[in-house]
Amino acid sequence: MTVLDAGCGLGDDAFRMAKLVIPGGRVVALDSSIVMIEKARLSGLAARLPVEFQAGDVRTLPFPDCSFSRCRIDRVLQHVPRPEEAVSELIRVLEPGGLLLAYDNDWETFTVESADRETARSLETFWRDSFTNSRIGRELAELLVSTGLSDVEIYPSTCLIKDFDTADKVYNLRETARRAAAEGIVSSDRARLWLEELLDRMVRGSFLAAHTAYTVVAGKKQVRTRCR
Numbered sequence: 026m027t028v029l030d031a032g033c034g035l036g037d038d039a040f041r042m043a044k045l046v047i048p049g050g051r052v053v054a055l056d057s058s059i060v061m062i063e064k065a066r067l068s069g070l071a072a073r074l075p076v077e078f079q080a081g082d083v084r085t086l087p088f089p090d091c092s093f094s095r096c097r098i099d100r101v102l103q104h105v106p107r108p109e110e111a112v113s114e115l116i117r118v119l120e121p122g123g124l125l126l127a128y129d130n131d132w133e134t135f136t137v138e139s140a141d142r143e144t145a146r147s148l149e150t151f152w153r154d155s156f157t158n159s160r161i162g163r164e165l166a167e168l169l170v171s172t173g174l175s176d177v178e179i180y181p182s183t184c185l186i187k188d189f190d191t192a193d194k195v196y197n198l199r200e201t202a203r204r205a206a207a208e209g210i211v212s213s214d215r216a217r218l219w220l221e222e223l224l225d226r227m228v229r230g231s232f233l234a235a236h237t238a239y240t241v242v243a244g245k246k247q248v249r250t251r252c253r
């Protein structure tokens with residue numbers, strides 16, 4: 026198989042997929058960040074596995090029509106304005122009968138449990154609104170169907186984090202509180218008390234942060250599709 030990983034980041038998933046397509050297959054991994062692509066190319070795995078890293082924008086893919094048997098886009102569409110352009114491009118480069126897998130977050134489900142509901146709601150909303158497309162996870166199925174794919178499968182997965190430090194890495198809790206206070210969304214005191222409460226919950230074993238993401242897989246029809 027020839028697989029495209031669009032928005033590959035540092036290429037960890039591209040390397041994993043390359044192990045699955047050998048012998049004979051290859052993975053092309055693209056990212057708009059030249060820094061990410063250069064770092065990925067420096068990995069020792071890049072020399073040993075059939076992965077080609079390329080800088081580019083998923084909305085204007087530098088590949089011919091129908092050049093991939095599988096396309097994958099993982100937590101990229103949450104950042105992309107006009108995500109339908111990205112999906113159209115992925116469909117264009119997908120061969121008839123090929124599959125597209127999209128995975129993305131539904132930040133509308135983001136929760137950090139706190140007794141201070143007002144502050145929690147303000148900070149959760151502040152985090153959600155930092156994404157270009159905060160609802161993209163739940164929108165993926167409609168996006169793929171309306172752009173021309175069919176036979177959609179949807180798999181939800183809830184990320185539950187019971188440890189403050191891990192949640193801070195995933196959701197930038199401290200930084201979110203700091204920025205929200207700096208922008209006057211919540212007072213500095215409220216932001217500080219919110220963080221203190223979360224740390225206290227962590228010590229007492231009741232800390233809870235969570236959100237749901239969706240994996241959506243859909244196919245490009247064999248019929249009525251011509252490759253130029």
Ligand SMILES: C[S@@+](CC[C@H](N)C(=O)[O-])C[C@H]1O[C@@H](n2cnc3c(N)ncnc32)[C@H](O)[C@@H]1O
Pocket residue numbers: 031032033034035037038055056057058061081082083084098099100101104105
């Ligand atoms: C959250 S990271 C996900 C990386 C990787 N897919 C993973 O799951 O580890 C989002 C990536 O999308 C890339 N990205 C954002 N907008 C893009 C675009 N328009 N075209 C290609 N890559 C893009 C970013 O540079 C970043 O590496």
